[in-house]
Amino acid sequence: MKSHQSINEQPMSMTQHPMQGASKFSTKSTKDAKEWLEDLACRFAAVEINMTTGWRKIYLYLDEQAAKWWRENQGNFEDWYSFKKIFEEEHSPSLASIRATAAKDMADRKQGKSEPLTAYYHDKIKLIKRYETNMPEAQQLEWLQAGMWHTTLEEFLKYTITSTKELKNYAIQIEAKQSLLAKIKAEQDEEERTARLVQQAQQIGEQPRYVPPYQRNTGSYADNRSMPNNQWVSQQPPEWHNRCYQCGTFGHIGRDCHSHYSKNFRGE
Incomplete structure (x- = not known):
């Protein structure tokens, strides 16, 4: 059978979560005494402390002046309800x-x-x-x-x-x-931004493209080497794709090469 230990003998754990947030009552604050007692009673209940006897531990949550008042008047408290009534009357702020x-x-x-x-x-x-x-x-x-x-x-x-x-x-x-004016202004700002972007795009399109001197109508293979890759490849002779990596000439690939160098390389 589980023994029921008196609240005066039972140590109160100050590290339990419900009691960590419990604030001390100060006589100098404007805190409502009734609300403070109700909050503390809920916290006591969360750690399974019955206020019928647990109210005698409330002095642990009183500041110096309120604790002094407790010591001087504790003989007038018969039970939780009498203490609650006297405490609220004594510590409730005046109108x-x-x-x-x-x-x-x-x-x-x-x-x-x-x-x-x-x-x-x-x-x-x-x-x-x-x-x-x-x-x-x-x-x-x-x-x-x-x-x-x-x-x-x-x-x-x-x-x-x-x-x-x-x-x-x-x-x-x-x-x-x-709110309506802010919405209208936001729409106007967006329209103006779009119009500026369109105008900038048109101006870019109207500007003549700069062509470097070495790319101006020369038709030369050497002059076209600095052109973008896709344009440069398109202007090469068709046999460019059949360049031999053995002898370096065009028209065939390495495995079909009959040059003297490639034969020596293959050990023929």
Whole structure:
């Protein structure tokens, strides 16, 4: 029968994959305490550690200040559920802190020079909702305008837009227009490139071909030796193909050679 060892006695392997990615909870961060606990509980379950008793090992994943808080208050924790409730209440960031962080993020979020307006819009709306869920439409538009790229803003101000929905539709139309213009320009560039290539080919065809002096109407066999191989061969006498490699003359091949040299070579 397999013995069940207490979590306090069972060594926790820090090299197992599920626990390698576990981050320590810091009291100075804006990390949500509830989400952090849920993530850690999932990792404990992956290495078969039950949170009913495993929660007592959570102090290993707390930074110095949070671990100090643990030592001072561990007597108040009866079980996992009581610890979870107290931990979340103690370490959840205050509303003022959340709003301050969201306000800074909204102010820092600017549209990039080549960034699509729709991408900027969706990202900025998320920050606005984090700051205030029910922010008035007019105020949301002010935040959105504050971060627009200057050329986008100049174009935007030409229209009367009174809601974020109208701004979203405007952004979609603008990007569709830009995409169409880019496609047209690409087609025009390709047509111009093709026209230049055709013109260059025509100019090359109209230029007179340079013929070296030694190839100009001489008809000489010696003068034609510098011509391309296919042209040079075509102007040779038909018997050129029957040149003897024994005596070097034309009209027969080596095995039919009757010269004195070839006889001596064959030992006749």
